[in-house]
Amino acid sequence: DIVMTQSPDSLAVSLGERATINCKSSQSVLYDSNNKNYLAWYQQKPGQPPKLLIYWASTRQSGVPDRFSGSGSGTDFTLTINSLQAEDVAVYYCQQYYSTLFTFGPGTKVNIK
């Protein structure tokens, strides 16, 4: 299994400031044949299902605000939320789909400071 880890477990950021979440996979999720990283980010608010934010490590899903961005390659990835808004309070998960056994990170809780 590919094990996904995230850091920090939680963070509190002031409104308008930047939030940075890290994700690490136990093996590379970069497919050499197409140079794509099989890594997605999801946002989950209380009582709701997860929502896809980013796929292929850095491609924003349609309708996702451009303050959300993803970066990284291989085994190390980052989700950045620029200018944090109140509605961004949520738990954020990374997920690999490189292997047919999909695995998720444990989640990072983002709150307002």
Place this chain on the structure above:
Amino acid sequence: QVQLQQWGAGLLKPSETLSLTCAVFGGSFSGYYWSWIRQPPGKGLEWIGDINHSRNTNYNPSLKGRVTISVDTSNKQFSLKLTSVTAADTAVYYCARGGRYSRLAPIDYWGQGTLVTVSS
């Protein structure tokens, strides 16, 4: 707009069989991979397995042969059965849509979730 609507029993006793169904509205059904994912209360996400319209399935080995996912293409529905449930299977269960023509794709649409509680 794609919508996934799911239903099934929410309270089970240990050793019973969990049974959930998900209906897909809007968009195409054929060609996509349809997944089940669960989330124990207050915890993270666990992928259970998936199926496509050709009934090609893939399961999480951690569920040790207890899981079966089936599909009804004529009604655009897919179902989950999990046998011999225990308290450890208590979770919110989500149905979801994966990739088209490729299993290796992100999950882009999710059902609303069903809380299944296993208790004697």
